[in-house]
Amino acid sequence: MTSVGIDAIEIWTGNLELDLPGTFAPAKGEDPEKYTKGLGLQSSSFPDSYEDIVTMGANAAYRLMDRKGLEPVDIGRIDVATESAFDNSKPVSTYIAGCLEDVFEGDFHHANKGERKFACVAGTQSVDDAYNWIRAGRNRGRAALVIATDTALYARDDPGEATQGAGAVAMLIDEDPNIVELSTEQGYGSADETDFLKPQQQFPSVDGKRSVQVYLARMREALEDYESVAGDTHPDNFSYIPFHTPFPGMVRKAAALGYRNVIRDTDVEDTLADEIGRQPRPEAFGDDDAFLEATKEYTEALTETDHYQTWYEGTIEPTLTISRSVGNWYTGSVHVARASALQHALENDVDLAGEKLLVGSYGSGAQAEVHAETVRDGWREEIGALSIDDQLERRYSLSFAEYEAIHDAHNHDKDVETTELTTPEHEFVFDGWGRMGERKYRFVE
Numbered sequence: 001m002t003s004v005g006i007d008a009i010e011i012w013t014g015n016l017e018l019d020l021p022g023t024f025a026p027a028k029g030e031d032p033e034k035y036t037k038g039l040g041l042q043s044s045s046f047p048d049s050y051e052d053i054v055t056m057g058a059n060a061a062y063r064l065m066d067r068k069g070l071e072p073v074d075i076g077r078i079d080v081a082t083e084s085a086f087d088n089s090k091p092v093s094t095y096i097a098g099c100l101e102d103v104f105e106g107d108f109h110h111a112n113k114g115e116r117k118f119a120c121v122a123g124t125q126s127v128d129d130a131y132n133w134i135r136a137g138r139n140r141g142r143a144a145l146v147i148a149t150d151t152a153l154y155a156r157d158d159p160g161e162a163t164q165g166a167g168a169v170a171m172l173i174d175e176d177p178n179i180v181e182l183s184t185e186q187g188y189g190s191a192d193e194t195d196f197l198k199p200q201q202q203f204p205s206v207d208g209k210r211s212v213q214v215y216l217a218r219m220r221e222a223l224e225d226y227e228s229v230a231g232d233t234h235p236d237n238f239s240y241i242p243f244h245t246p247f248p249g250m251v252r253k254a255a256a257l258g259y260r261n262v263i264r265d266t267d268v269e270d271t272l273a274d275e276i277g278r279q280p281r282p283e284a285f286g287d288d289d290a291f292l293e294a295t296k297e298y299t300e301a302l303t304e305t306d307h308y309q310t311w312y313e314g315t316i317e318p319t320l321t322i323s324r325s326v327g328n329w330y331t332g333s334v335h336v337a338r339a340s341a342l343q344h345a346l347e348n349d350v351d352l353a354g355e356k357l358l359v360g361s362y363g364s365g366a367q368a369e370v371h372a373e374t375v376r377d378g379w380r381e382e383i384g385a386l387s388i389d390d391q392l393e394r395r396y397s398l399s400f401a402e403y404e405a406i407h408d409a410h411n412h413d414k415d416v417e418t419t420e421l422t423t424p425e426h427e428f429v430f431d432g433w434g435r436m437g438e439r440k441y442r443f444v445e
């Protein structure tokens with residue numbers, strides 16, 4: 001059977017940075033440890049006034065195509081995942097294709113273009129579409145470009161303001177991939193939920209605390225659904241488990257729930273029984289509340305064990321490194337987590353080829369998806385080519401007053417004059433409005 005998966009990846013961060021414990025927390029009169037210890041965030045990425053979802057997505061795609069020596073004729077689909085689209089008709093992929101056609105020979109006139117929304121589930125669904133298109137033999141030898149791009153901004157003073165971010169991930173999906181091969185098996189947890197939504201509005205309406213519970217419930221269902229097709233999972237089966245990461249504290253909760261589920265009836269539960277007892281089973285309780293309370297207590301005790309903490313440090317913590325510095329990128333978030341884990345393996349000289357990842361995507365509204373990936377021989381070279389650490393280093397650090405101004409500059413309801421805080425170099429920039437209200441772009445050498 002043809003092996004299909006992610007052949008190459010590029011990450012593009014917004015060019016600005018907001019230091020959360022150092023700049024944001026003091027201005028809000030909050031304890032910096034809410035950010036560092038509670039949410040697990042150090043800083044967030046922001047777009048400068050000339051950046052948006054198109055420039056960031058096009059810049060990630062441009063770097064990827066340039067590095068891989070690709071021309072438009074090599075690409076048969078461009079799918080964009082975003083929750084920040086500014087056009088309800090013309091897909092963002094057409095804007096990005098237009099940008100890329102300005103710098104590459106040839107065009108994408110015979111490439112299929114589309115757009116999806118559903119946070120990082122949408123990025124994963126776009127990868128799935130590409131996978132199915134290739135496996136069905138409809139790709140005519142061409143690869144697919146999947147771009148997840150978002151400016152994840154919240155209204156000023158919304159609790160979500162703590163978890164903002166902006167950036168893009170471009171992925172090349174191809175046969176015989178260099179980075180990871182995708183599993184055929186998938187699990188879903190999906191329900192009509194009203195916890196985070198943007199009904200014809202730029203900034204989300206959020207029930208933050210409920211959104212955390214909905215994330216956990218859907219992720220548990222997706223894991224159970226995955227196990228129903230792939231067989232029982234065991235923590236030792238996976239080198240890393242990248243999750244959708246709105247903020248690392250969310251993953252801390254998801255990891256504990258996931259671990260508790262997968263160790264049930266395994267040698268790990270047996271080993272830990274002397275220390276923390278066995279997991280509560282529903283049949284032993286008279287009512288749901290008592291069972292849930294016992295489960296909560298067991299999970300808390302579980303996360304205190306050396307066994308769990310060693311697993312967490314090795315399998316989950318490495319997925320969070322980039323996220324701590326960039327915040328939530330909605331559609332790109334799980335793809336950033338995967339890249340972060342692979343970077344960790346590269347830096348620590350881990351022999352990862354043939355090893356497995358378990359990947360948990362999520363989108364509010366709400367849906368979780370779980371699948372496995374097998375790391376391929378070419379992963380080192382591809383991950384070694386990532387420039388995200390240099391990009392993070394180069395970001396301009398905002399004062400609080402500059403943060404307020406740049407938030408206003410990106411607020412569609414405000415018409416404010418702003419000056420650029422950084423100088424674009426070798427990248428696409430927003431270049432004003434066209435005659436039909438379209439956004440225009442140009443490449444700056």
Ligand code: HMG
Nearest residue numbers: 031033034037038039119159160208209211246330363364
């Ligand atoms: P909040 O009210 O700002 O913060 O809301 P909090 O008071 O709940 O504190 C956050 C954590 O920091 C808590 O930890 C506190 O205890 C801790 P927890 O109890 O939850 O483990 N804390 C401290 N720790 C140490 N020292 C201190 C301290 N103070 C507090 N001094 C919330 C937080 C996440 C709700 C808010 O930021 C929010 O609404 N965010 C947006 C929604 C969101 O991110 N939801 C996540 C799940 S939904 C999802 O992932 C999908 C999403 O990406 C959307 C999509 O694209 O579809 C969001």
